[in-house]
């Protein structure tokens with residue numbers, strides 16, 4: 433019954449053909465971790481090879497003039513257009529998410545010099561919390577914590593005040609997959625004169641984002657999850673154009689400066705979004721990411737979201753049927769959840785190694801969660817079913 437349904441869903445999937453563009457892993461039965469590390473596209477491997485054997489090996493230093501120097505900004509614009517709803521000139525690709533977040537929080541604090549409170553959620557991804565803790569200690573700021581549970585506008589409003597400098601939140605929660613109301617929360621923060629930084633790591637490439645329309649100040653996000661940029665692919669930072677003249681970030685490196693090759697005496701921030709850069713970006717990773725972003729653009733983020741909803745709907749239906757003892761930790765209402773589904777069960781930790789051994793690869797989130805990251809361009813409905821059937825089989829043998 434469900435088996436037929438998976439095949440029917442795959443047959444009707446307008447994005448099904450994209451799956452063949454990803455490199456196969458013959459021992460993998462179900463890859464359900466596309467939100468931790470996206471699968472590689474053949475075009476990315478080709479770009480990586482070409483970048484290494486031609487641009488690096490043959491063109492050598494001349495490649496900086498062939499486009500490498502502009503790549504952080506030109507690729508930023510491609511991500512902005514494909515997935516962020518942002519006009520050009522506001523997005524740059526460079527460091528890790530962690531480092532870019534640090535730079536943005538420090539830069540945002542400096543834009544609100546008379547304020548000393550930062551708002552952060554206890555359920556947020558560890559790096560985001562740790563970066564905020566470090567900055568609070570460094571700058572003598574106070575952290576105000578949103579308690580465990582959904583990051584609702586009310587929960588944020590309860591902590592906002594005239595001392596709030598910056599609110600740092602994830603658009604889609606890394607564990608539950610719940611979606612935060614970006615425009616509503618951003619507007620509430622603006623009402624008290626605060627700035628908001630959105631971490632888009634779990635929404636970019638899976639969910640239609642409208643940074644300009646939502647009046648977002650600053651944002652950062654990961655490119656190796658749904659964007660499939662590859663392990664360690666650098667993150668992107670968005671700064672709304674209205675802040676660009678004023679913003680100053682703390683890691684003043686030469687490549688973010690006004691005239692990198694003038695080698696002058698003092699630092700002056702570079703023009704526009706370039707000033708968010710610090711040192712030399714990982715060019716080969718940027719080259720691999722480019723065609724992956726173009727693939728998202730070609731598929732269309734609205735169609736990707738439609739498939740994402742259908743995949744998570746399918747996973748939840750199968751879990752209801754085959755894993756009746758597991759508890760759904762993700763919102764049942766598709767409008768409130770992103771591209772992954774988390775289920776809790778006390779025996780999940782014990783079965784994880786067995787699942788990985790048989791080529792069924794979800795990930796585990798402490799203490800009891802199995803997280804199914806369903807990357808729309810590379811995941812089939814049949815694959816979701818195989819994965820959930822394997823989980824049910826392993827559970828029955830504990």
Ligand SMILES: *Cc1c(COP(=O)(O)O)cnc(C)c1O
Pocket residue numbers: 528529530531557559560602606631633634654667
């Ligand atoms: C994946 C993820 C990160 C990753 O940070 P890195 O510096 O790339 O390791 C950061 N924040 C969130 C919310 C994430 O989901």
